[in-house]
Amino acid sequence: MTAAIIDGKAFAANLRAKVGELAASFEAKAGRKAGLAVVLVGEDPASQVYVRSKGKSTLEAGMNSFEHKLPADTAEADLLAVVEKLNADPAVDGILVQLPLPRHMDEQKVIATISPDKDVDGFHVTNAGRLAVGQPGFVPCTPLGCLMLLKDRLGDLSGLDAVVIGRSNIVGKPMAQLLIAESCTVTVAHSRTKNLADVVKRADIVVAAVGRPEMVKADWIKPGATVIDVGINRVPAAEEGKTKLVGDVDYAGVAEVAGAITPVPGGVGPMTIAVLLRNALVAAFRNEGLDLPADAI
Numbered sequence: 001m002t003a004a005i006i007d008g009k010a011f012a013a014n015l016r017a018k019v020g021e022l023a024a025s026f027e028a029k030a031g032r033k034a035g036l037a038v039v040l041v042g043e044d045p046a047s048q049v050y051v052r053s054k055g056k057s058t059l060e061a062g063m064n065s066f067e068h069k070l071p072a073d074t075a076e077a078d079l080l081a082v083v084e085k086l087n088a089d090p091a092v093d094g095i096l097v098q099l100p101l102p103r104h105m106d107e108q109k110v111i112a113t114i115s116p117d118k119d120v121d122g123f124h125v126t127n128a129g130r131l132a133v134g135q136p137g138f139v140p141c142t143p144l145g146c147l148m149l150l151k152d153r154l155g156d157l158s159g160l161d162a163v164v165i166g167r168s169n170i171v172g173k174p175m176a177q178l179l180i181a182e183s184c185t186v187t188v189a190h191s192r193t194k195n196l197a198d199v200v201k202r203a204d205i206v207v208a209a210v211g212r213p214e215m216v217k218a219d220w221i222k223p224g225a226t227v228i229d230v231g232i233n234r235v236p237a238a239e240e241g242k243t244k245l246v247g248d249v250d251y252a253g254v255a256e257v258a259g260a261i262t263p264v265p266g267g268v269g270p271m272t273i274a275v276l277l278r279n280a281l282v283a284a285f286r287n288e289g290l291d292l293p294a295d296a297i
């Protein structure tokens, strides 16, 4: 079998266009643009690329983008002060503090300072709790993007066996919560899992969020399974001195067995940014007390 390629880039472009239309209707109703603030501490090159890309997409969607770049040696208290100023700023609907933060900062403390109503990453414990108990809140962008791709491909997910590899707070755990809410039978695997290949082999849906280049192999996959590759790993390319991006899945091998697979790049990554804009727009409607139809986006 040769897997269908799930085109996250195209799906994300479509989602961004919908966000753009709703951003215009928000502006007409609220008399201002929706606003997303992104805070970057330090000069990590990968983070700089993401932040630039987020800023560009935000403007393209007809929203205001506020970028705050702080030096790597910023004191934690100064970062917290920036976040508090953004919490209080009525022009700012969503706040994203780019992770990872420099080692001298306590990420949990910084996330806890973001107002839950502006936490468009869905990382605040209040939003994690809302997701866990099924209340409306903000869901982390990457797993929500994965779920959108899965539902688009498979329709109703109920009763399907799903294996999530990875249990981080930002991808694996919220992904598992979303799949539970869709009535999948969910297994969460991690570095202590025994017989990982056998665990994965049971799955109709595999979500790999590990951070190990091409770890998931073809003979782990049940024929016809849907494979979502969250991994973003920069590795040396064939040409001397060059690098390329690969996922956590051995794409060439797995594509021979799976029913459908997301590529890297062009799969989950673009969805993350599109969902971020979606969440920021939802935040804007909520912060203004305006109705947004539940199935609008």
Ligand SMILES: NC(=O)C1=CN([C@@H]2O[C@H](COP(=O)(O)OP(=O)(O)OC[C@H]3O[C@@H](n4cnc5c(N)ncnc54)[C@H](OP(=O)(O)O)[C@@H]3O)[C@@H](O)[C@H]2O)C=CC1
Binding pocket: 142, 165, 166, 167, 168, 169, 170, 171, 172, 189, 190, 191, 192, 193, 196, 209, 210, 211, 212, 230, 231, 232, 233, 268, 269, 272
């Ligand atoms: N496309 C996108 O938009 C995004 C992509 N990413 C990418 O997704 C990947 C995962 O990110 P993130 O969740 O933040 O990563 P973390 O490093 O926080 O978590 C990795 C998880 O993988 C598990 N793990 C590590 N090694 C193994 C192994 N050999 N077998 C099984 N499980 C293993 C870890 O287990 P344990 O808990 O036991 O240590 C952990 O739960 C990375 O490549 C990252 O770059 C992340 C965010 C967004």
Ligand SMILES: Nc1nc(=O)c2c([nH]1)NC[C@@H]1CN(c3ccc(C(=O)N[C@@H](CCC(=O)O)C(=O)O)cc3)C=[N+]21
Binding pocket: 049, 050, 096, 097, 098, 099, 100, 121, 141, 142, 232, 245, 264, 265, 266, 267, 268, 269, 270, 272, 273
């Ligand atoms: N507070 C916070 N929120 C995040 O959502 C967050 C974060 N911190 N820190 C880093 C991770 C990673 N992340 C990605 C976003 C887009 C792509 C993306 O667009 N990737 C392109 C390729 C981009 C390239 O070529 O480098 C693709 O997969 O096609 C990837 C990864 C968001 N993250």
